Amino acid sequence: MNLEEAKEILPPKLYNQLKTEISNLSLSESQKEKIIEEVIKAYKSSLVEPGEAIGVIAAQSISEPATQLTMRTYHVAGSVQVQVTLGLPRLIEIFDARREPSTPSMKIYLKKSYDTKEKAAEISRLIKEIRIKDIADEVIIDLVNNAVEININNSLMKHYDLTINKIVKKLEELLPKFKISNKENKIVIKSDSEEIDIKELQKLRTKVIDLYISGIKNIKQVIVSQENDRWVLNTVGSNLKDILNVNGIDISSIKTNNIHEIYEVLGIEAARNAIIEEASSTMRDQGLDVDIRYIMLVADMMTVDGDIKPIGRYGVAGAKGSVLARANFEETIKHLTHAAVVADEDRLESVVENVMINQIVPVGTGMFELLYKPKKKEKA
Amino acid sequence: MKGININKEILDHYLVPKHIILNEKEKNELLQKLNISEQQLPKISINDPIVKLIGAKEGDVIKIIRKSHTAGESIYYRLVVKI
Incomplete structure (x- = not known):
């Protein structure tokens, strides 16, 4: 050969x-x-033999070390800048395919021409979500004039590259029913109609404090740091779709830990890769060594139908073809009654249902039948 | 449509593998070689951003060349469906 x-x-x-x-x-x-x-x-x-029950082996290989994780999840002492979910909670989050991770975060690298400290700081200010509370010293209710007053902090406003006029314009857009005027660094919001009681003013104040002014939504905090001679923006909060429209960002290497966002913006294959990367790095960080093939198998199962399915009764296990297998797992009565109502059929093609009725399980040698064709004896 | 230029850049993202649309002949050869019907292939949504970008239609089979940690490169197929 x-x-x-x-x-x-x-x-x-x-x-x-x-x-x-x-x-x-x-x-x-x-x-x-x-x-x-x-x-x-x-x-x-070294190849897996046909009929090998790789799903069970993968499940054991991942969950045995994961049990260890429960007992000794390392906590990063001194909290380096940002709190991130680690260990078993994070692993459960990935395999349950939660819509939002409990601590969403992104890692943004910059294009070569933008890879300087000044540009990094500039972009970090540009993308941070800014609400009124971030730039106001205080928001007070003026009972004499029936109005809400915002005292803008000038230095903060300059820091985020905003002007009073910009803020007023934005407020006019967001609050069409109110008259907005400004003097020096004060913005006054007055109702169009004269009658407004204290309760409504208080409601208005709470609303105003939280109004979104500029930046990218959900990016709550941006921390600039340097890694291997490249400037990196670590964010608290994630918004992949809008970040892609920002100038100067290196799109090819941007990272987020929100897998559903990756699915929506970069497609199912990228989501599969993200599941593998997130799951294996989570385990590696905790000092566990699980073969990547098991994680790849799980990720493939989660993404085989073109969308992300959680491992569990609403996802992979709930999508099983056999009624008995589903009933055996969780929500027995629901599956059995439904099967009875629609006259469902069980072809007994998989493992669990065959165990239940005491038949040979289609695993290993049980998967194949032997067909022996005797040669005809040649007539002498 | 807004952001089409940027959309193209996502093809260069490190998580996105190469997607290729198979023509009718290649598709039939593949199904014959694997001895399966097209419904037995893994699926990909017609609304998937990459599917939209490369302009695949419902019923197309997409060949995906994945970068694999273990094999270096591995090939996967997905059928474009409505989800």
């Missing part, structure tokens, strides 16, 4: 390794062939 034939059988990584190794050695043609044959033999014997 030569290298060309080996290319058909071996995966690219192994093939390239074999090719370079062989070219480094001075070997005769027959020796080369022997090596290639040995490698192929070793590769084939």
Whole structure:
């Protein structure tokens, strides 16, 4: 067997390794062939056998170390800048396919021409979500004039590159029913109609404090730091869709820990890769060594139908074809009554239902039947 | 549509593998080789951003060349469906 034939059988990584190794050695043609044959033999014997119950093995391989995690989740002492969910809670979050992680965050790198401290600081100010409370010294109720007054902090306003006029314009858009006027660094919000009681004023004040002015929504905090000679913006909060429209950001390497956002913006394949990356890095950070193939299998199961399904009764387990298998897992009565109502059928094709009725399980050798065709005896 | 230029840039994102639409002949060859019907393939939504970008239609089969940690490169197929 030569290298060309080996290319058909071996995966690219192994093939390239074999090719370079062989070219480094001075070997005769027959020796080369022997090596290639040995490698192929070793590769084939390391493959999973047909019928192997890899799902169960993957489940055990992930959950056994995960039990250890419950007992010794490391806490990062001194809290380096931002609190992030780690360990088992994070792992559960990933496999449950939660819509929002409990601590969403992004990691944003900059394009080469923007990779300076000044530009990084500029972009960090630009993307941070700014509400009235972030730039106001105080918001008070003026009982004499029946109005709400905002005292703007000038230095904060300059820091975020805003002007009074910009804020007033934005407020006029957001509060069309009110008259908005400004003098120096004060903004006064008055009702169009004269009659407004204290209760309503108080409501208005609470509303005004939380009004969104500029920046990117959900980006609550931005921390600029340097990693391997590149400037990085670490954010609290995540909004992948809007961040992509910001100038100067290196789109090809942007990271977020919100997998549903990745699915919506970058597609299902990217979401699969994100699940693998997040799950394996979570476990690696906790000092666990789970083979990546198990995580890949789980990620494939979660994304096989084109959207992200959680592991559990609303996702992968709930999508099983067999009624008995679903009833065996959770919500037994619901599945059985539904099956009875619609006259559902169970083909007994999978493992659990065959265990229930005491039949051979289609796993390993139970998966295949042997067909023996005796040769006809030649007549003498 | 807003942001089309930027949309193209997501193809370069490190999480997004290469997507290729198979033509009718390649699709039939694949189904014959694997001996399955197209409904048995993994699915991808027609609203998937990458599907929209490369302009695939319902019923197309997309070949995905994944970067794999274990094999270097691995090939996956998905059928475009409405979800």
